[in-house]
Amino acid sequence: MLPRADAPDVGLPRWFWWLPAVVFAAWFPIAPFWASDDYFALHWAKDLEHVLADFTGPWYGATDLFFFYRPLITLSLWLEVQVAGSDPWLAHINNVLVHACSATMVALLWRRWLSIGYAFAAGLVWGLSPIHIGAIGWAIARTDGFSCAFALMSTLLLARYVEGSTTRRWPSLVCFALALLCKETVLCLPGLLFLVAFAKQDPAAITPRAKRALSAIWPHIALLIAYVAWRVAILGRMGGYDAAAYEPLQMAAGLSEYALGLLNPLYWSPPPERIELLPRVLHLALAPLGFAPALLAVTVLLGKGRAKTLGFAVAWFLLASVPMAGFFAQADNHHNLRYFCLAFAGLAALLVTGGRVATALALTCTLLMLVRVRVEQHDADMQSRSMHEQLVSLLDDDLPGPWFVAGLPHQSQNAVALQFHFGIDRMLTPPFANGTTRVFAHRPTFALPGAVDLTDEDGLPIAPPMGTTLLFRGSELLVTVPQKPLPELPLDAPTEVDATSPALYRLNNGSGPVRFTMPGVRTPALRLTFFTASGYLGALVPNHAAADEQDGRLDLLTFFKTAQWSAGRELIRGLEPSTIMDLATDFPVLIEGGDYRDDTFTPTHRARRMVMFRFDRGLPKVMRGGD
Numbered sequence: 001m002l003p004r005a006d007a008p009d010v011g012l013p014r015w016f017w018w019l020p021a022v023v024f025a026a027w028f029p030i031a032p033f034w035a036s037d038d039y040f041a042l043h044w045a046k047d048l049e050h051v052l053a054d055f056t057g058p059w060y061g062a063t064d065l066f067f068f069y070r071p072l073i074t075l076s077l078w079l080e081v082q083v084a085g086s087d088p089w090l091a092h093i094n095n096v097l098v099h100a101c102s103a104t105m106v107a108l109l110w111r112r113w114l115s116i117g118y119a120f121a122a123g124l125v126w127g128l129s130p131i132h133i134g135a136i137g138w139a140i141a142r143t144d145g146f147s148c149a150f151a152l153m154s155t156l157l158l159a160r161y162v163e164g165s166t167t168r169r170w171p172s173l174v175c176f177a178l179a180l181l182c183k184e185t186v187l188c189l190p191g192l193l194f195l196v197a198f199a200k201q202d203p204a205a206i207t208p209r210a211k212r213a214l215s216a217i218w219p220h221i222a223l224l225i226a227y228v229a230w231r232v233a234i235l236g237r238m239g240g241y242d243a244a245a246y247e248p249l250q251m252a253a254g255l256s257e258y259a260l261g262l263l264n265p266l267y268w269s270p271p272p273e274r275i276e277l278l279p280r281v282l283h284l285a286l287a288p289l290g291f292a293p294a295l296l297a298v299t300v301l302l303g304k305g306r307a308k309t310l311g312f313a314v315a316w317f318l319l320a321s322v323p324m325a326g327f328f329a330q331a332d333n334h335h336n337l338r339y340f341c342l343a344f345a346g347l348a349a350l351l352v353t354g355g356r357v358a359t360a361l362a363l364t365c366t367l368l369m370l371v372r373v374r375v376e377q378h379d380a381d382m383q384s385r386s387m388h389e390q391l392v393s394l395l396d397d398d399l400p401g402p403w404f405v406a407g408l409p410h411q412s413q414n415a416v417a418l419q420f421h422f423g424i425d426r427m428l429t430p431p432f433a434n435g436t437t438r439v440f441a442h443r444p445t446f447a448l449p450g451a452v453d454l455t456d457e458d459g460l461p462i463a464p465p466m467g468t469t470l471l472f473r474g475s476e477l478l479v480t481v482p483q484k485p486l487p488e489l490p491l492d493a494p495t496e497v498d499a500t501s502p503a504l505y506r507l508n509n510g511s512g513p514v515r516f517t518m519p520g521v522r523t524p525a526l527r528l529t530f531f532t533a534s535g536y537l538g539a540l541v542p543n544h545a546a547a548d549e550q551d552g553r554l555d556l557l558t559f560f561k562t563a564q565w566s567a568g569r570e571l572i573r574g575l576e577p578s579t580i581m582d583l584a585t586d587f588p589v590l591i592e593g594g595d596y597r598d599d600t601f602t603p604t605h606r607a608r609r610m611v612m613f614r615f616d617r618g619l620p621k622v623m624r625g626g627d
Contacts, residue, residue, distance in 0.1 A: 012116070019107055019120055020100040023127035026370065027099060027136050029092035033381040033388070034139060039423030039432065040581065041140040042086070045077035046431050058235055062580050063617070067239025069231050072181035073143050086431040091139040098149045099136055103127025105152040106345045112159065112200070113309050118352050121359050126348035130265050130369040131337040137377045138418055141338060143183040148341045150179035151186045154220075158193050162200040162216055173219050180227050184239070185323040185339060190224055192319055192342075193217045199312055250329045255321060257331035262344050263351065264290030265369035268334045286365055293362040294347075296354025309353070316346030334415070373416050380417035383409070383475035387420075388427060390478045391470075395428065395435045399468040399480075402588070404531065406442035406461035406481070407472030425533035425583045438584065442469060445535030445574070450566040452529055452538025454590075456484065464531070464590050465608050489552075489593045489605035492517040496586070497556070497611060501618035507557050515544075516591075518552030521605055523593030526554055528563070530571075530587045530613065532578035539563035539571040540601050543593075552593060572623065579619040586614040 034042070044050050044060050053061055054071040077091070084090035107123025114122065135144040157172035172193075179186040197213035214221075232238055261268035266287040301310040320343035321328075327336050351362035387408065408420040420427075420441065428435035442461045444451045454462040461481055463469035469481040493516040507514065522545055529538035541563055545553040563571040579585050588610040594603040 016107070016116060016120055017104075019123050019127070020104045022124065023103040024096055024100040026128055027096045027132075027374075029089060029096060029137075030374075030378055031381060031385070032088050032092040032137065033385040034088050034432070035380070035384065036138060036140070036418040036421035037423045038088075038139045039426040041074075041423075042077055042081060042431060043423065043426040043429060045074045046081050048078060051075050051078045056234055058239070067235055067237060068184070069235060069239065070143055070181065070183055072178060073140070073146065073183075076142070076146070077140075081431055086433075088139060091142075092137070095136045095139065095142050095145055098142070098145050099127065099132060102145065102149045102152055102341075105149070105156055106348060108156055109152065109159070109196075109345065110349050113312065114349060114353065118349070118359075121352040121363075122349040125351050125359075125362055125366055126345060128363070128366050128370050129262075129344065129348075130366070130373040131262060131344065132341060133373045133377060133416060134335055134338040134418070135341060137381075144185070144338050144341050147179045147182035147186050148345075150175045150182060151189050151192070151342055152345065154179060154189060155192060155196055158216065158220075159196050159200060162197050162213075169216070169219065173223060176220050176223060177227075180223075186342070187224065188319050188322050188342075190217055190220045191322070192316060193220055195312065195315055195319060199308075246325070247329065251325065252328075254328035254331035258321075258328070258337065258340060259317070259347070260291070261331075261334065261337055262340060262347055263294045264365060266290045266365050268337065286368065289361060290365040293351040293354050293358035296358040297350040297352070300354050306353075310350075313346045313349050317343045320346065335418070376412050376414055376416040380409075380412035380419050384419050386475040387472055387478075388432070390472075391428060391439075392433045392435070394470075394478075395433065395437065399437075400466075402438035402440055402467040404440050404442040404461070404464055404467060404469045405472070406470065408441050408443065410443075422534055422581060429583075440531040440533060440588075441535045442471075442531075443535045445532065445537050445578075446566070448566045448569075450564075452527065452536065452540075452565070454529060454536065454538070464588065464610055465606070466588065466610050485608070486592075486603055486606040489521055489523075489591060489607045490519050491591065491607050491609065491611070492519055493611055495609070495612065497613045499613045500616040501622050504560070504619075504622050507560070514556040516554040516556075516611075518554075518593065518605075520551065521593060522550055522552045523595070523605060525594055525596040525601060526552065527592045527594065527601055527603065528554075528559070529590040529592075530575060531590070532575070532587055533582045534578065537565040537571060537574045539565050540596065542596075554591075572619070575615065576620050576623060579615045579617060585616055586612045589613050 040060070050061065051071070051074050054074040059068040059070045059074070076094070080090050080094065103123045103126055106126045107119045110122045111119035132145070134141045154172045154175035157168040157175060161168040161172065176186070176189055179189065194213050194217055197216040198209050201209040201212050203209060228238065264287070267290060298310060301307065321340060324336075324339045324343075327339060330336060352359040391403075391405070405424075408424065410421050411418045424441045425439050426432065428437060428439055442454070444453055456462055461469055461471060463481045463483040465483060465485070469483075471479050471481050473479065497514065522543060524543060525540055526543055527538055527540045529536050539559070541554070541559055543552050544555045544558055545551060560572055565571045565574045575587070578587070589612070590610055591607040592603040593605040594601055596602075
């Protein structure tokens with residue numbers, strides 16, 4: 001039974017409003033904690049001047065790397081910090097509230113083409129889908145949830161305008177503006193609004209439907225043009241995400257992979273091994289059946305002559321996916337599914353229009369995966385909280401700084417939840433704590449073949465010859481790692497190396513070589529490991545001393561031009577993100593000498609002091625050749 005087109009939001013049954021309550025209860029935050037660059041975001045957002053700066057400049061004030069414009073997100077975090085300080089509960093409850101509202105709006109949108117029951121089910125499937133775990137359980141990932149909510153509200157208001165409520169177009173425009181202030185993934189909204197306006201027009205009218213649809217959305221198109229012009233003016237470019245590749249076949253395959261993951265939550269995750277609520281055999285049995293609801297929907301809609309409804313759902317998904325084109329080729333990262341929350345509003349209906357059996361199966365698969373991701377998110381949050389509290393408690397012990405902390409996990413065991421990824425150097429500073437000790441993650445920044453791994457034969461982190469090295473073993477045991485010194489590698493070198501932009505330009509122009517010497521020790525190879533907040537990057541180079549020299553030598557110009565942290569990856573480029581994101585851009589460097597045989601470096605000597613390499617925020621410009 002089709003709904004009335006003249007007043008589709010009037011006279012909804014009371015049970016319909018259980019939808020936001022169910023979604024809210026399903027995602028209710030249970031002992032949430034901060035994750036990944038939440039530390040980065042809240043440290044920035046705690047100051048009102050930063051909030052105001054984000055309205056007229058790049059997000060986080062980053063002139064490189066972050067070519068984003070998301071001031072409304074910064075403002076929301078600032079408001080929460082004023083109320084709750086470093087308590088994460090308010091931020092997460094707000095994420096859930098916004099998400100519950102979005103689920104309701106998905107149902108209200110689909111009520112224009114489906115019966116009340118199926119529209120309710122579409123909103124429920126969308127709201128309970130585990131693809132939202134990042135946007136809800138990760139505070140700063142609200143960029144997806146908030147932008148999606150404003151986009152859906154804009155769409156509903158525009159639909160009401162087309163249906164005859166003449167006061168709804170300008171509120172729709174305001175919601176579009178708010179969505180644009182949250183994330184650039186809503187750039188597609190005028191296309192979605194055109195789709196809705198076109199579908200709601202009376203095909204019997206004299207004026208062509210496309211012309212009437214354009215007449216309804218022209219203010220939104222004008223706003224989009226103004227937004228793009230403003231964004232280019234303050235960022236110097238459009239910005240947003242840069243694609244790894246735009247190879248058509250690879251992109252098509254990736255988009256198909258995302259669609260499968262959205263339609264079947266059991267598709268993008270391996271069978272669970274330890275969570276008793278989700279037995280492995282149940283996962284294996286239901287995973288193939290998880291695609292049945294979508295197949296049944298296509299069959300039913302085509303069989304009943306509802307091809308237009310099917311076309312609307314597919315067109316919505318494709319149009320809403322356009323801003324994520326740069327990620328199509330990266331479908332192996334299931335964290336990217338959260339980017340498709342708005343696009344999934346189109347596919348959600350396909351999982352329920354196949355009938356009651358299809359709806360029941362879709363909800364079963366959704367709920368199974370929802371329980372799993374929520375359990376893993378909770379475990380990860382509890383572990384992160386414990387680690388953070390133990391580090392904060394050590395601030396009173398006057399341990400020598402800086403701290404090199406090993407055992408901080410990037411993400412949870414099954415890669416469902418992010419944990420300590422970025423912003424490690426902010427976690428002991430306001431608003432999270434009142435410390436001033438610098439913190440470095442003692443782990444490879446990127447775990448790729450050929451990357452330096454500073455662990456010994458017992459799996460313990462090699463303690464640098466300064467500060468304090470700490471090791472987490474699980475979430476409960478925190479131990480101090482003693483140093484295991486090798487024979488000394490004597491250094492005739494400054495305590496600090498000027499690697500700022502002007503110095504690198506002078507070095508590159510041959511204005512004067514900078515050399516380290518190792519008096520009396522000449523090892524075949526040298527390894528320099530740079531510690532940053534997110535981890536360390538090391539590079540191996542042959543000793544630059546001549547064949548007849550007894551002292552070792554390191555020429556910095558040669559080093560910076562040739563050093564690679566992994567095969568084909570230049571060290572200097574690997575340091576670019578840290579020079580932008582870290583609180584401080586002077587990095588302690590561990591220098592070792594040793595043998596290099598069979599593609600393996602074996603350290604035989606280690607310097608008993610670290611050299612500070614002082615970079616600045618201009619390194620990316622240097623790497624672009626000073627443009």
